[in-house]
Amino acid sequence: MTLAIRTEDLVKDYGDVRALDGLSLEVEQGEFFGLLGPNGAGKTTFINTLVGLARATGGTAEVFGHDVADDYREARNRIGLAPQEFNVDRFFPIREVLEHKAGYHGVPPAEASERADEALRTVGIYDKRDTRFDWLSGGMKRRFLLARALVTDPDLLILDEPTAGVDVELRRDLWELIERLNAGGTTILLTTHYIEEAERLCDRVAIMDEGRRVEVATPDELRARGTDTVRLTLAQRPAAVPSAVRAIDGVQDATLDGDGLSVTAAGGGRVAPDLMRTLEDAGHRVVDIDIRRASLEEVFVAMTRRDEGGDGAENGHDAEREIAAADGGLHDE
Numbered sequence: 371m372t373l374a375i376r377t378e379d380l381v382k383d384y385g386d387v388r389a390l391d392g393l394s395l396e397v398e399q400g401e402f403f404g405l406l407g408p409n410g411a412g413k414t415t416f417i418n419t420l421v422g423l424a425r426a427t428g429g430t431a432e433v434f435g436h437d438v439a440d441d442y443r444e445a446r447n448r449i450g451l452a453p454q455e456f457n458v459d460r461f462f463p464i465r466e467v468l469e470h471k472a473g474y475h476g477v478p479p480a481e482a483s484e485r486a487d488e489a490l491r492t493v494g495i496y497d498k499r500d501t502r503f504d505w506l507s508g509g510m511k512r513r514f515l516l517a518r519a520l521v522t523d524p525d526l527l528i529l530d531e532p533t534a535g536v537d538v539e540l541r542r543d544l545w546e547l548i549e550r551l552n553a554g555g556t557t558i559l560l561t562t563h564y565i566e567e568a569e570r571l572c573d574r575v576a577i578m579d580e581g582r583r584v585e586v587a588t589p590d591e592l593r594a595r596g597t598d599t600v601r602l603t604l605a606q607r608p609a610a611v612p613s614a615v616r617a618i619d620g621v622q623d624a625t626l627d628g629d630g631l632s633v634t635a636a637g638g639g640r641v642a643p644d645l646m647r648t649l650e651d652a653g654h655r656v657v658d659i660d661i662r663r664a665s666l667e668e669v670f671v672a673m674t675r676r677d678e679g680g681d682g683a684e685n686g687h688d689a690e691r692e693i694a695a696a697d698g699g700l701h702d703e
């Protein structure tokens with residue numbers, strides 16, 4: 371089957387800044403794919419390259435087999451994008467904005483109206499259809515961006531940090547909605563800062579840093595690479611860590627911790643029985659045991675850790691505003 375997204379050695383330079391540095395990625399049709407990375411990693415640049423808002427300096431990118439530069443129209447018409455920043459025609463009723471968007475992608479007028487209504491209903495703001503974008507609340511603006519991405523009935527839905535700054539309730543709503551779309555066959559590419567979101571929603575995630583791909587795996591596989599912590603409470607506080615504990619296969623470290631021990635290991639569940647046995651053999655009585663699994667977040671942080679002082683937040687933000695000016699194409703979205 372044709373891949374939904376296929377990029378090979380994708381490079382994007384902005385002057386001296388290499389935003390994408392040889393990025394190769396494959397996303398299958400129907401996948402729920404997450405793109406994780408610290409601020410400035412190149413996530414938005416990657417997306418902008420796919421939708422034609424940025425031109426790659428090198429390498430290739432295809433969407434459903436269409437080259438994003440040579441077959442721009444074909445590729446672009448398959449994609450619905452909810453961008454990170456608001457970029458909406460503010461002066462028209464939102465329903466008209468949607469009709470116009472659908473028309474721009476080749477949908478005939480009568481059908482465009484139906485699609486607009488349907489998209490507004492899907493995201494739950496149909497009763498606001500005659501309102502200008504400016505007058506919507508922050509949460510409704512987010513919903514609207516999703517409606518606009520959906521109005522062309524895309525095969526690939528790209529969401530660039532769709533839940534940044536939204537309240538918990540809206541986040542749950544959006545999750546439910548995109549899960550439903552994905553169950554209906556829509557391929558999803560989601561970038562997010564919320565690891566919990568990636569963990570819960572994504573089939574696979576790519577971790578990227580400094581324009582490169584660090585890893586691609588399922589959330590479970592990634593978590594399995596992290597370090598678990600096994601906390602053992604003993605009936606009597608030990609004077610020292612029994613030396614046999616550190617000798618157990620898989621144990622990385624063991625320290626005294628209050629009335630017990632804290633043991634770190636690659637697989638907490640695997641070492642737990644050996645730990646219990648070893649401690650009992652050494653004359654201790656284990657009264658409680660608690661295994662805390664590594665979170666995807668810890669694994670993520672370990673994989674993308676860099677020197678202190680590398681600020682990303684502000685860079686990343688400025689970057690997106692500059693894109694609007696540099697490529698002059700955001701009116702399309």
Ligand SMILES: Nc1ncnc2c1ncn2[C@@H]1O[C@H](COP(=O)(O)OP(=O)(O)O)[C@@H](O)[C@H]1O
Pocket residue numbers: 384387388389407408409410411412413414415416685686689690692693694696
């Ligand atoms: N239009 C631009 N002009 C100059 N530099 C840019 C531009 N867009 C992005 N960059 C730079 O490219 C890098 C990647 O940015 P971006 O793709 O926005 O990362 P992310 O979305 O992962 O936070 C950053 O160093 C950013 O400053």
Ligand SMILES: [Mg+2]
Pocket residue numbers: 413414415454530686
């Ligand atoms: Mg971004």
